[in-house]
Amino acid sequence: MALSYHGMMSFICLDADSHRLIALLGDRFNHTIKNFFIAHYSLAERTRVQTVTMDMNAAYQTIIHEVFPKAQVVIDRFHIIQLAARALDQVRIQALKQLDDKHSRPYKIMKTNWRLFHQTAPDTKHKQFLFGLNEDVTQQEAIDIALDTEPKLKQTYETYLALHDALMVKKHPAELANLLATYEPNDTAMDMTIATLKRHKVAVLAAVTSPYSNGPIEGVNRLIKSLKRSCFGFKNQLNFFKRIYQITA
Numbered sequence: 096m097a098l099s100y101h102g103m104m105s106f107i108c109l110d111a112d113s114h115r116l117i118a119l120l121g122d123r124f125n126h127t128i129k130n131f132f133i134a135h136y137s138l139a140e141r142t143r144v145q146t147v148t149m150d151m152n153a154a155y156q157t158i159i160h161e162v163f164p165k166a167q168v169v170i171d172r173f174h175i176i177q178l179a180a181r182a183l184d185q186v187r188i189q190a191l192k193q194l195d196d197k198h199s200r201p202y203k204i205m206k207t208n209w210r211l212f213h214q215t216a217p218d219t220k221h222k223q224f225l226f227g228l229n230e231d232v233t234q235q236e237a238i239d240i241a242l243d244t245e246p247k248l249k250q251t252y253e254t255y256l257a258l259h260d261a262l263m264v265k266k267h268p269a270e271l272a273n274l275l276a277t278y279e280p281n282d283t284a285m286d287m288t289i290a291t292l293k294r295h296k297v298a299v300l301a302a303v304t305s306p307y308s309n310g311p312i313e314g315v316n317r318l319i320k321s322l323k324r325s326c327f328g329f330k331n332q333l334n335f336f337k338r339i340y341q342i343t344a
Contacts, residue, residue, distance in 0.1 A: 143165075146166060175258065
């Protein structure tokens, strides 16, 4: 994973089981990462690594099997969902721009209540007052009002839900593989998301059943952000890294 120091990207790596900080490097160039692990760990040690969990940074993947010959690459499932959610937001915003009636019910829902579209299990029974729309509706009713007038948004939303269910609920690799294989492009941002997942298909499907995620690294990253705020930044990267080792020990 990368972290930023004065606009420069650095590299951080944790043990997936113990959550111990393994590496904190000054940049994220492939040769820097590769040289670090080869210099500090023997081939026998690196061969014992079974899983490497990461985001979809293609540059990293090119060196994984050079450094860890037996490792299975797993794309972090939360990153996959985040990628799909961003595509959903882009399609929703595009739909908003194309609506002429800025006072219509679909517009109000998509504009003010956009978080509803990230609900993977919207309430279908309990009506509540929805600000913006200013009506008593269930979450599902509000979503349907918007989707009924926007076919592309509906398809994108359904794809987002299907991805989430396959990854996080049902956890069936075959179902996710079928979703990727049968997806029909509709000239939206979701097309690019699905194409990206297809390019990383093996690692994406591995995420369905893998017990590992980038959660521990995200936790460390939050600590680092808090450190930067409380210390008003660091002029020296070495001192910055020393403090990171201290707070993650």
